[in-house]
Amino acid sequence: MTTAANTVAQKKGFGATLWDWLTTVDHKKIGILYLIGGGFFFVLGGIEALMIRLQLLVPNNDFVSAGFFNELITMHGTTMIFLAAMPLLFGFMNAIVPLQIGARDVAFPFINSLGFWMFFFGGLFLNLSWFIDAAPDAGWTSYASLSLASTGHGIDFYAIGLQIAGGGTLMAGINFLVTIINMRAPGMTYMRMPLFTWTTFVASALILFAFPPLTVGLFFLTFDRMFGGNFFDVDYGGNTIIWEHIFWIFGHPEVYILVLPSFGIFSEIFTIFSRKRLFGYSAMVFATVLIGFLGFMVWAHHMFTVGLGPTANAIFAVATMAIAVPTGVKIFNWLLTMWGGSIRVTTPMLYALGFIPSFVMGGVTGVQQGAAPLDYQLHDSYFIVAHFHYVIVGGVVLAILAATHLYWPKMFGTMLSEKLGKVTFWFFFIGFHMTFFLQHFLGLMGMPRRVWTYNADQGWDLFNMISSAGALLMAIGVIVMVINIIMTTAKNERVGNDPWEDGRTLEWAIPSPPPFYNFAQTPLVRGLDTYWIEKQDGNKKGYIPAEPLSDIHMPHGSFIPFVMSLGLFIAGFGAMFRVEHSWGLPVLIAGLVLTFLSMSLRSVKDDLGFYVTKEEILRTERGSK
Amino acid sequence: MAHDIEIIEKTPAEYNYKKRNADRAMRGQLMMFALMIFMTLISFTAVQAGFSPLFVIPVILLLAAVQVGLQLYYFMHMKEEGHGLPAMFMYTGVLIAFLTVLTFVTIVWW
Ligand code: HEM
Ligand SMILES: [Cu+2]
Numbered sequence: 001m002t003t004a005a006n007t008v009a010q011k012k013g014f015g016a017t018l019w020d021w022l023t024t025v026d027h028k029k030i031g032i033l034y035l036i037g038g039g040f041f042f043v044l045g046g047i048e049a050l051m052i053r054l055q056l057l058v059p060n061n062d063f064v065s066a067g068f069f070n071e072l073i074t075m076h077g078t079t080m081i082f083l084a085a086m087p088l089l090f091g092f093m094n095a096i097v098p099l100q101i102g103a104r105d106v107a108f109p110f111i112n113s114l115g116f117w118m119f120f121f122g123g124l125f126l127n128l129s130w131f132i133d134a135a136p137d138a139g140w141t142s143y144a145s146l147s148l149a150s151t152g153h154g155i156d157f158y159a160i161g162l163q164i165a166g167g168g169t170l171m172a173g174i175n176f177l178v179t180i181i182n183m184r185a186p187g188m189t190y191m192r193m194p195l196f197t198w199t200t201f202v203a204s205a206l207i208l209f210a211f212p213p214l215t216v217g218l219f220f221l222t223f224d225r226m227f228g229g230n231f232f233d234v235d236y237g238g239n240t241i242i243w244e245h246i247f248w249i250f251g252h253p254e255v256y257i258l259v260l261p262s263f264g265i266f267s268e269i270f271t272i273f274s275r276k277r278l279f280g281y282s283a284m285v286f287a288t289v290l291i292g293f294l295g296f297m298v299w300a301h302h303m304f305t306v307g308l309g310p311t312a313n314a315i316f317a318v319a320t321m322a323i324a325v326p327t328g329v330k331i332f333n334w335l336l337t338m339w340g341g342s343i344r345v346t347t348p349m350l351y352a353l354g355f356i357p358s359f360v361m362g363g364v365t366g367v368q369q370g371a372a373p374l375d376y377q378l379h380d381s382y383f384i385v386a387h388f389h390y391v392i393v394g395g396v397v398l399a400i401l402a403a404t405h406l407y408w409p410k411m412f413g414t415m416l417s418e419k420l421g422k423v424t425f426w427f428f429f430i431g432f433h434m435t436f437f438l439q440h441f442l443g444l445m446g447m448p449r450r451v452w453t454y455n456a457d458q459g460w461d462l463f464n465m466i467s468s469a470g471a472l473l474m475a476i477g478v479i480v481m482v483i484n485i486i487m488t489t490a491k492n493e494r495v496g497n498d499p500w501e502d503g504r505t506l507e508w509a510i511p512s513p514p515p516f517y518n519f520a521q522t523p524l525v526r527g528l529d530t531y532w533i534e535k536q537d538g539n540k541k542g543y544i545p546a547e548p549l550s551d552i553h554m555p556h557g558s559f560i561p562f563v564m565s566l567g568l569f570i571a572g573f574g575a576m577f578r579v580e581h582s583w584g585l586p587v588l589i590a591g592l593v594l595t596f597l598s599m600s601l602r603s604v605k606d607d608l609g610f611y612v613t614k615e616e617i618l619r620t621e622r623g624s625k
Numbered sequence: 626m627a628h629d630i631e632i633i634e635k636t637p638a639e640y641n642y643k644k645r646n647a648d649r650a651m652r653g654q655l656m657m658f659a660l661m662i663f664m665t666l667i668s669f670t671a672v673q674a675g676f677s678p679l680f681v682i683p684v685i686l687l688l689a690a691v692q693v694g695l696q697l698y699y700f701m702h703m704k705e706e707g708h709g710l711p712a713m714f715m716y717t718g719v720l721i722a723f724l725t726v727l728t729f730v731t732i733v734w735w
Contacts, residue, residue, distance in 0.1 A: 205717075312733050
């Protein structure tokens with residue numbers, strides 16, 4: 001059987017390396033792929049944001065046209081949510097969660113790879129709209145009356161691109177659920193799971209329940225626009241409000257899909273750098289689950305002004321405010337984790353410290369918007385923009401940046417410069433508050449959201465200028481981080497298992513980066529903070545093996561996920577151009593045939609994986625010491 | 626090819642035990658299959674016989690619900706051990722869907 005070729009660390013040619021990445025099913029490599037893909041789209045979305053802010057820098061600006069501005073905000077929002085924030089979080093989940101639970105891989109390595117490639121091709125499809133025809137321009141919410149009226153193919157790109165990427169997300173979610181349920185090491189009970197694993201688990205459950213509504217909504221939109229459907233077309237008996245409901249039934253859980261894993265990352269950081277066990281672990285778990293459940297019960301708070309009536313508005317207002325309670329529980333637990341701890345202000349910890357006030361502000365404005373009568377004032381104003389950036393940037397993006405510093409050594413074996421890391425933090429943090437704090441007041445002064453330009457002398461000029469300057473500071477921060485990454489990679493100073501020295505969970509008990517089979521022997525878990533317990537007991541190995549050293553069964557790589565996603569990508573173009581070009585229908589069919597053929601190839605071909613022999617493991621383990 | 630993977634042979638007692646269980650499961654499945662066909666027949670007959678829709682529709686819906694249950698518990702093995710989590714996830718999903726629909730029909734649309 002094939003063993004040697006897969007393990008020996010030899011220098012490979014470019015072609016072989018590329019092939020390796022295209023076919024990999026290793027969760028650590030897929031994690032890196034997600035970081036690269038998500039990072040690319042993050043930069044793209046950031047450039048779009050800078051262009052938006054440049055347009056709004058001064059009154060009556062004509063840097064971009066009104067139509068192009070609509071495309072910019074739509075693509076910025078859609079890209080940041082679906083193609084940057086979520087994939088970047090998936091990157092860390094993939095890289096870290098299997099290690100935290102003592103597993104050798106995820107439950108479905110093939111599906112894991114399929115999820116990545118579908119995300120990638122979906123995102124590519126969406127962004128090709130810039131070059132082919134027009135980009136979507138109805139906002140990331142794509143409300144139906146507007147999106148049905150939009151000319152050109154922009155909205156078609158939105159509907160099909162998100163359909164493909166969303167399918168990938170659903171697969172990733174299911175894969176994480178099954179992994180966490182089935183692949184935990186012996187002794188790793190649910191109540192011993194690290195919080196990042198817990199929040200990944202709950203976020204994946206939210207994906208499981210929230211993405212199907214999005215799929216349905218996007219199909220309706222696709223049919224309305226491309227196949228003569230009338231789901232949202234009022235003239236033909238459709239209902240345009242239904243889109244809003246479907247979108248937000250998905251959309252509100254979506255914000256928790258983003259922010260729960262971020263909470264998980266910060267929980268890890270607070271315990272590690274306070275050198276204390278997490279305060280109120282079980283309350284944290286309970287709060288996470290409760291936030292997840294309540295997240296499904298509040299979607300209409302995005303629709304207070306639609307006219308659902310006082311009963312609906314009142315009930316949804318109360319439900320919304322209820323979520324503040326478990327969120328508050330979490331905030332206090334983080335504070336109490338630090339209380340009396342011996343705190344080290346490293347770069348990740350700096351982000352965590354900055355996160356608390358920023359996120360609390362976003363939460364407070366959220367509760368304000370949750371008060372239905374007040375929301376009539378705030379709705380569609382810049383106040384909303386300020387609010388969701390405080391939660392998304394102050395919560396999610398800070399978590400992603402923190403995790404980049406925290407987990408970089410584990411993923412790549414080198415330590416990012418702490419000094420440059422802190423420079424990044426301060427630029428980003430100050431820039432963030434400069435950009436978004438004043439937007440609260442712009443909103444209160446009447447500046448509408450998604451506005452292309454504005455007249456001078458309404459008291460908005462200065463605040464808009466400061467806001468745009470802040471965006472530049474954030475961009476500088478990100479550039480410093482890129483420089484940091486390049487310098488660190490060039491220097492290539494290797495680090496040991498536990499580079500932060502205070503690691504508590506299993507991922508810090510094995511080499512950085514871990515060998516491809518992760519654990520030579522499956523670890524035995526004796527409690528929460530497994531690695532910490534072993535360190536306290538003076539266990540040099542880092543973990544107690546639960547089994548004798550024996551051959552390890554690993555899956556083969558596969559090119560099929562790539563081809564399956566490529567088929568959907570091709571079919572998307574066919575569906576879009578079916579009406580105006582004669583090649584449309586054949587391309588649609590050809591793409592689907594490609595997907596289904598590769599799917600059946602996967603079903604009929606038995607791939608039993610391969611074994612890593614004991615001798616090889618011993619050799620690798622000695623090498624990495 | 627020398628992997629230290631053990632192949633454990635079943636003892637005769639174990640074999641008989643497993644076989645008896647498998648036989649029993651098979652009998653259960655066949656019975657449920659017959660029952661489900663019977664319920665389908667009832668549904669078709671009820672429609673064909675031309676009873677009042679007020680009677681036929683609830684009956685068919687009820688039978689459908691029972692069939693979904695049988696399908697899940699017998700044919701998809703949910704009644705067997707180790708299916709607690711799938712069951713929990715399914716019931717959570719059902720609960721969320723139910724609450725959503727309930728919201729629509731009580732406070733959103735009427
Ligand atoms: C990093 C710096 C960022 C800047 C300077 C920025 C700036 C902006 C601006 C100026 C708008 C347009 C507001 C309007 O005119 O209505 C906007 C909209 C939006 N942003 Fe950001 N943003 C940033 C990051 C992010 C991130 C990381 C996310 C998500 C993870 C995000 C999500 C959104 C969404 C969802 C919208 C609404 C788009 C729409 O109206 O359809 N932003 N942003
Ligand atoms: Cu919401």
